Amino acid sequence: MTLSPIKPPPRPRPAALLDLTPDWLLWVADNRLWDCAPASMLDTMITAGQDTETAAAAIGQIEQDPVFQAARRQQQMLRKLESVCNNLQKVWQQDPAYAVVEKRRGVGRDEFLQRYVYGCRPVMLTDIAEDWPAMKRWSPADLSARFGHLEVDVQVGRNTDTLFEQNKEKLRQRMKVSEFADLVVNGGATNDHYLTANDEMLRRPEFMPLLQDIGRMPPICDPALLHTAASFWFGPAGTRTPLHHDTLMLFHTQVVGRKRWRFVSPLQTPLLYNRMGVYSPIDLDAPDFNRYPRLREAVVLETVLEPGDTLFLPLGWWHQVSSLEMSMSFSYTNFDAGVPNEFKYENPSIGNW
Template sequence: MSFMPVSRTAANVRTMPLAPLKPPPRPRPAALLDLPPDWLGWVADNRLWNCSPESMLETMTASGLNPSTCSAAIEQIEQDPVFQAARRHQQLLRKLESVVGNLQQLWQGDPGYGVIEKRRGVSRDEFIARYVRGCRPVVLTDIAEDWPAMGRWSPADLRERFGHLDVDVQVGRNTDTLFEQHKKKLRQRMKVAAFVDLVVGGGATNDHYLTANDEMMRRPEFLPLLQDIGRMPPICDPALLHTAASFWFGPAGTRTPLHHDTLMLFHTQVVGRKRWRFVSPLQTPLLYNRMGVYSPIDLDAPDFHRYPLLRDAQVLEVVLEPGDTLFLPLGWWHQVSSLELSMSFSYTNFAADVPNQFSYVNPSIGNW
């Protein structure tokens, strides 16, 4: 059976009517008009979150608002035409959430879902079918076996070969809970030698970290690091490595907050160990994603009182040992902690027949 494509002409494209479908709504009730705009938005938000009117009234009156006005506003908001429009859009959102929730239920039905596989000798065809299109993380333990980096990279080697060069590092991360979102403000330029000394002598901390944001691998002075890379995963194109590589170096205690990337990548652990925690992209509605690609949740210290939906999320975990290569599939949420002084290498030089360009419509709500 074949289907004829539908031509999007003026005759068959549905347009918004020029006249209203219903009579104009009644004027907004006085109680809603009496509330300050920020409190009016607060009432609408909390009713959309299905907070109880009693708890809302308690919060509002404790802030000094008139109890009668608050009580009337909470009751009248349900009749407000703008709020009713929001309720209709909420139904569409709930449908999408139920769809991805059902798909997640199928994924979790796999007996091996909760375990991140560690494998060797995966063929290209199997890798694409099982991990790329199957959208599941995996650790490849044989990729970096021939890498010169495995026997060479160390803080001393980094200092000796590149100590005279400048890099942009993040310093003062402990002063800002949103250190990753505000990474540009925390950028500090220093010599590689000075940063190596800071990492080696500073002990375990999240305060300073050399991350992929520096993009030092795009600079010809650091190309010798690429010569320390050997065999690549079967879906990678080695000729593109110089355009798609990132270097990570920091002490034990560095953390990358819960977020998702907008593409797929490989991450090879060279020195030290890192713990990765994952949440499926199908469980995005449980992670309070209100700003960009970030979640405010800390999987190391989950706050179920503030984020109750998190209780239903299944968290996967794996520790990367030196020589392990992680494949991060599309959209998977991840939080990373360095258990020891760490040097890592990530790359996205996928072959042309493996799509790795995707777009996301990210929220910009902020601290809602």
């Protein structure tokens, strides 16, 4: 018979830690796990009105707390995973063409799968939309003429909420297509209003004529599935999509206007402070390196989509998008690549602590 080892009695939590409120106890643990300097932490706590002796004792004692020690063990495992990603990223970046988003024509199915899908690298296809009726037809006037009487859900008031994308449901407003087209044409450059994929207007039969304006598709797409996997984007110059990653692969064709896309590799996720869902709080257009110092290590790719360009967004790549002009775009996920375009992410829900 094998006896279980005798477990020592649990150590009581030191008195200084018991004297802290739960919020301050969490704050101390968080900042030590971030390896913040104890002296800086003490200054912050004293400035906030905490007792000097209690604060100093708590900072010193947290490392001995069993729960904190368990967190340190998990931290070691996480840092190992981060180092694996970092090393793979270093190998990826050794390719002299890594930081360049390729522009290609005439790419066949097999090459596309091997080089871009399995190779997980973005690419711009410049020949896909050459025969699309949309390229000659789509405009605010055309939308109003064909669909102006129909209503859509648009995001309005985005400038009032820094988390406009995360809170998009609160900003949803119903209006006629003609009303929104007038707002885009006459409202100037702004991020305040945008018709995005969230509306899912292309699932509605009355908007099916828009799908008839789509022609040839990339070699790994099934046109028969397009009606189940397409989205329409329409907004003024100045609209922005914050830094985030999608949960699947997609194509995005620019029909009217230009959009600037910025990308960061999924292997550099630890550098992007991803604390809520699929979003990063970082603005690549105005990076705050003081608040987010690890961002300095990230390699940012950039390209501008012109009318007729089709971007392939591979799995997990972080991207931030800005409309440089009034824009109409079409995205689709009707892949026929031999494997489902479905993936699972364990997303954080910590918030921006």
